[in-house]
Structure formats: C-alpha cells, structure tokens
Amino acid sequence: MTTNTVQPEVQDQYEAYPYPSRDPKDERKRLITGSPSNLAELNHYLFAGKRDFTKPFRVLVAGGGTGDATIMLAQQLADASIDGKGVAGQVTYLDLSIASRKIAEARARERDLTNITFLNGSLLDLPKLGLDPFDYIDCCGxxxxxxxxKDGLKALSSVLKDDGGMGLMVYGKYGREGVYEMQSLLRDLSQNCDSLAEKVMLTRRLLEKVPASNSFHRNPFVIDHKASDAELVDLLLHSCDRAYTVPEIEDLVSSAKLNIASFIEPVRYQLETYLKDTKLQQAAAGLGKMQRAAVAEKLASNIKLHVFYVTRQQETVADLSSLKTVVPVLREMDPDQLSASLKKTPILKSNLDGVAINLPLPRLASAIAKRCDGQKNLIDIYSELKELDARLEWDTFVQQFEVFFRAFNSLNHLFLRY
Ligand SMILES: C[S@@+](CC[C@H](N)C(=O)[O-])C[C@H]1O[C@@H](n2cnc3c(N)ncnc32)[C@H](O)[C@@H]1O
Structure with missing residues (x-):
C-alpha cells in the first residue's frame, strides 16, 4: 500500500522501534491525554464549541504510532456517547508500521474499546483508499x-469534510537547538555500524561523553531520548526529519488551502507573554497576529513542538458571543481543588520550559472555578454567586469571567461549549 515517497528507512525504524514506547497493560492504570485531540479542546477550536459527540463523528488518526491519540479519542468518544461505547464516535487508525499497530490494538483491547478500525498503510495513499470523509484528523509528529x-497535508485534506478540522504537530526549529547538529555528528560517527541497535549503543555512549559546550547538551528542554531507545532513535537517529518556524507552518498550511485556528498553548505565541516593556510592545504594534506569533517564537526560543488546529473555514474558535448559554469546561482540573488553591493565591502560575507565567486573576476566580463543572452555563454560575452576594451585577460577573477565561484558556486549561 506504500508509495515510493515513503523512505524505507523510516518504515524500518518504526517496525524496529515503535513510537512512543508503550506497555498495553498500563491502560489499566491511566489514560494518556494530551494536545491536540482532547475532545473539549478540539470542539472549542474547530467547532465553535457546538459539536454534539452523541451524534456521528468520524475521526482519522494518521500515523497513529503506538496509539496515544487513537486511544484518547476513542475513549473520550465512548465516554461521551449515550451507550458508553462510542458507536457514534468512530476512530480510524492508520500507520505504516505493523509493530506499532499491534501495540495500539492491544491497548484498545485492554480498554474494551470497540469504536476503532485499524489500518496499515501510508497517509500519502489516503486519496485512493476509498474511505468516507472525516470530521476530524489527528496527525502528530x-x-x-x-x-x-506538503503532499502529506494535501493527502489528509483530501479526506477531510468541508466543515471538518485537523489537529497537527510538527517540530519547532528554535526549541530543537542542538538536535540537528547531534544528528549530523551521529551520522559521521556511525558509518561503520551495521544496525540501528548498534547506533543506539554508540549514541548512548557518546551522550555520556559530550563536552559541556556541546549545543545539544546545553539545551535542557529536549529530554525525550532519556525515556527509552524508541525515543532516542526518534530524536537523534531519524533518517528524515525537519523542523518548522511559525512562518514555515503558515506556508505549509496555506499550501493545502487551510487556515490556522490556533496554536496550543496560545500563551506561548502571545508577544505580551515575553515583552512586558511598553516601549518594546509599541515597537511591535504594527505587526499582524501571525507576525506577532513568529516574534514570540523567536523571543522564547524554546518551542520544540508546534501543536495547532487547522480548518478550511474561518472563525471556528468558540467565543463569548452568547454569554448566557456558554458552558465553561475545565480540562483535567478538579473544580474544588482549583477553587481552594485560588482562594490562597489568586494568580495562575505556570512554567513553560523555563518561562515563568504569572497571570493575575479576578476577585471572583475561586468562586467561578468551583462552579466550572462542565455542566453549568454562565447564567447558572451567576445565579449561584448572586445568592451569595445579592449586590453582584451581571456585568461585573461577566467582566471577571472574561479575565478568568482568557487566563485559563491561554494555558489550555479551559474551553467553551455551547
Ligand atoms: C513519531 S511517530 C508519532 C506517532 C503518534 N502520532 C504519536 O504522536 O504518538 C511517527 C509515526 O508515523 C508513522 N508514519 C511515518 N510516515 C508515515 C506515512 N507516510 N503514513 C502513515 N504513517 C506514517 C510512523 O510509522 C510512526 O508510527
């Protein structure tokens, strides 16, 4: 099923080292979640928060590897479905690697997931596979x-519904500083190695001995290779990989006639995150949204992966235009615990690969957080707060909610649903 545009070395690598390394038995202990493709997140960015996951929803995971996105999506769709099995939400997994597919299938069996179809093949062949079009496509790494x-993205686009969207991830150029020098160095040193396994041993040996000045050694944010041999091969011994800047992503996306709905986490791509000096902010005043994102990326220099959503449509991101009916949905945060912590410190803190984030929150932050249970809309939340304080005006509440929403959403903790 493969075409001659797939490098045999790439296929061989993922047969020998399925990525990422996963043990199906771990499904009994935890669900791996992440971005893109969290259901609440993709609904927010691609469907204006209006998608009903009890209705048919067709997903493709292209280059599904050992199954992280496939399992997360199939499980979340099953959980969202009326029968608990996800008959409405169907996931198709596609990958070149048979070894990776076997691991992904074993993970699905551990969870009794029955809403996945597993296929082996190249995503470049999608236009001729005869599959029905998809509402959502995940293609990460x-x-x-x-x-x-660009041919790959066009092939994906050929099986995307007109009102569908994709969650993509490609490497970031500046955050991978040192990686390509190390790959090149390893190519020089491993010319006499007969197998990938031998190259892995050589690489491990080298990494223990590199001088402190080495550019890869000096990049503290790239640590994937420490997880296992599969991660080490993927990072340092890949036969075909390239990294992107924001403008290069724009070029890639527009080549398939798609638009960028958002980068994730949005705060990483906002200039204000890094530029607090008003004179410097003024210097950037004339820049458009994507130029600002490009400058933010250069300033931070630590974005090693670009996660982003794309669509054919414009304006697919949920907003606060229908304030009364909007439901705020927290992602993987317990409202009670969050509320308790915000009572102590009304600041949203985070650390994004060395950049400290401190976002001030409004007076009502703790009370709002407590009520973000994914069911209550803003009128419900306001009514409960008004019972506690009869003088609370709707406008005051809305102003404070907006600040709360912008802070939590920028760090990818909060989405909107209608
Ligand atoms: C780095 S892994 C990423 C796996 C998964 N998407 C994830 O993020 O965990 C890349 C995967 O893409 C697959 N792959 C590479 N080229 C492909 C192609 N042309 N068609 C389908 N799968 C491909 C590889 O076999 C491998 O499993």
Missing amino acids: VLHHLNEP
Whole structure:
C-alpha cells in the first residue's frame, strides 16, 4: 500500500522501534491525554464549541504510532456517547508500521474499546483508499518525517469534510537547538555500524561523553531520548526529519488551502507573554497576529513542538458571543481543588520550559472555578454567586469571567461549549 515517497528507512525504524514506547497493560492504570485531540479542546477550536459527540463523528488518526491519540479519542468518544461505547464516535487508525499497530490494538483491547478500525498503510495513499470523509484528523509528529510534508497535508485534506478540522504537530526549529547538529555528528560517527541497535549503543555512549559546550547538551528542554531507545532513535537517529518556524507552518498550511485556528498553548505565541516593556510592545504594534506569533517564537526560543488546529473555514474558535448559554469546561482540573488553591493565591502560575507565567486573576476566580463543572452555563454560575452576594451585577460577573477565561484558556486549561 506504500508509495515510493515513503523512505524505507523510516518504515524500518518504526517496525524496529515503535513510537512512543508503550506497555498495553498500563491502560489499566491511566489514560494518556494530551494536545491536540482532547475532545473539549478540539470542539472549542474547530467547532465553535457546538459539536454534539452523541451524534456521528468520524475521526482519522494518521500515523497513529503506538496509539496515544487513537486511544484518547476513542475513549473520550465512548465516554461521551449515550451507550458508553462510542458507536457514534468512530476512530480510524492508520500507520505504516505493523509493530506499532499491534501495540495500539492491544491497548484498545485492554480498554474494551470497540469504536476503532485499524489500518496499515501510508497517509500519502489516503486519496485512493476509498474511505468516507472525516470530521476530524489527528496527525502528530508525522508530516515532518515525510520527504514532502506538503503532499502529506494535501493527502489528509483530501479526506477531510468541508466543515471538518485537523489537529497537527510538527517540530519547532528554535526549541530543537542542538538536535540537528547531534544528528549530523551521529551520522559521521556511525558509518561503520551495521544496525540501528548498534547506533543506539554508540549514541548512548557518546551522550555520556559530550563536552559541556556541546549545543545539544546545553539545551535542557529536549529530554525525550532519556525515556527509552524508541525515543532516542526518534530524536537523534531519524533518517528524515525537519523542523518548522511559525512562518514555515503558515506556508505549509496555506499550501493545502487551510487556515490556522490556533496554536496550543496560545500563551506561548502571545508577544505580551515575553515583552512586558511598553516601549518594546509599541515597537511591535504594527505587526499582524501571525507576525506577532513568529516574534514570540523567536523571543522564547524554546518551542520544540508546534501543536495547532487547522480548518478550511474561518472563525471556528468558540467565543463569548452568547454569554448566557456558554458552558465553561475545565480540562483535567478538579473544580474544588482549583477553587481552594485560588482562594490562597489568586494568580495562575505556570512554567513553560523555563518561562515563568504569572497571570493575575479576578476577585471572583475561586468562586467561578468551583462552579466550572462542565455542566453549568454562565447564567447558572451567576445565579449561584448572586445568592451569595445579592449586590453582584451581571456585568461585573461577566467582566471577571472574561479575565478568568482568557487566563485559563491561554494555558489550555479551559474551553467553551455551547
Ligand atoms: C513519531 S511517530 C508519532 C506517532 C503518534 N502520532 C504519536 O504522536 O504518538 C511517527 C509515526 O508515523 C508513522 N508514519 C511515518 N510516515 C508515515 C506515512 N507516510 N503514513 C502513515 N504513517 C506514517 C510512523 O510509522 C510512526 O508510527
């Protein structure tokens, strides 16, 4: 099923080292979640928060690897479905690697998931596979391993519904500082190695001995290779990989006639995150949204992966235009615990690969957080707060909610649903 545009070395690598390394038995203990493709997140960015997951929803995970996105999506769709099995939400997994597919299938069996179809093949062949079009496509860490990533994105786009969207991830150029020098160095040193396994041993040996000045050694944010051999091969011994800047992503996306709905986490791509000086902010005043994102990326220099949503449509991101009916949905945060912590410190703190984030929150933050249970809309939340304080005006509440929403959403903790 593969075409000659897939490098045999890439296929061999993922047969020998399925990525990421996963043990199906771990499904009994935890669900791996992440971005893109969290259901509440993709609903927010691609469907204005209005998608009903009890209705048919077709997903493709292209280059599904050992199954992280496939399992997360299939489980979340099953949980959202009326029968608890996800008959409405169907996931198709596609990957070149048979070894990776076997691991993903075993993970699905551990969870009794029955809403996944597993296929082996190249995503470049999607236009001729005869599959019905998809509402959502996840393609993470795959396009940058193709000889022609633009051809890959076009192939994905050929099976996307007109009102559908995609969650993509490609490597970030500046955050991977040192990686390509190390890859090149390893190519020089491993010319006499007969197998990938031998190259892995050589790499491990080298990494213990590199001088402190080495650029890869000096990049503290790239640590994937420490997890296992599969991660080490993927990072340092790949035969085909490239990294992107924001303008290069714009070029990639527009080549398939798609638009960027948002980068994740949005705060990383906002200039204000890094530029607090008003004179410097003024210097950037004339820049458009994407130029600002490009400057933010250069300033931070630590974005090693770009996660982003794309669509054919414009304006697919949920907003606060229908204030009364909007439901705020916290992602993987317990409202009670969050509320208790905000009572002590009304600041949203985070650390994004060395950049400290401190976002001030409004007076009502703790009380709002407590009521963000994914069911209550803003009128419900306001009514409860008004019972506690009869003088609370709707406008005051809305102003404070907006500040709360912008802070939590910018860090990818809060989405909107209608
Ligand atoms: C780095 S892994 C990413 C796996 C998964 N998407 C994830 O994020 O965990 C890249 C995967 O893409 C697959 N792949 C590479 N080129 C492909 C192609 N042309 N068609 C389908 N799968 C491909 C590889 O076999 C491998 O499993």
